[in-house]
């Protein structure tokens with residue numbers, strides 16, 4: 001069994017900050033744990049907008065605290081996010097994720113799992129061959 005705390009994960013370099021400063025994510029469980037998915041606690045900062053299009057991954061996102069919204073670009077629909085909301089990107093949906101009036105804390109699961117160093121490219125995509133945190 002593997003046991004970690006959010007605090008320990010931060011101290012051991014599992015916290016990744018977006019290059020544009022819009023979010024921070026503590027990657028609690030990654031591909032090298034062998035689970036078939038990765039699991040992260042992500043904070044989306046208030047008032048930010050991030051274009052995301054995970055063409056190589058499915059992601060499920062559950063809101064623990066804070067508020068914001070997600071807009072699917074194919075149809076322009078806007079879904080409010082508040083504690084208890086889950087959104088599931090089962091169609092590799094191209095979307096905009098917005099932080100609301102306060103920081104939004106999200107639990108995120110990725111399939112296939114992230115390796116650790118992923119950052120969104122200019123199209124909001126994570127590549128499949130990024131290095132692990134330890135590489």
Ligand SMILES: CC(=O)NCC[C@H](N)C(=O)O
Nearest residue numbers: 023025040042061106108
């Ligand atoms: C909800 C979302 O995808 N936010 C961007 C960061 C991502 N959760 C990650 O951990 O890399």
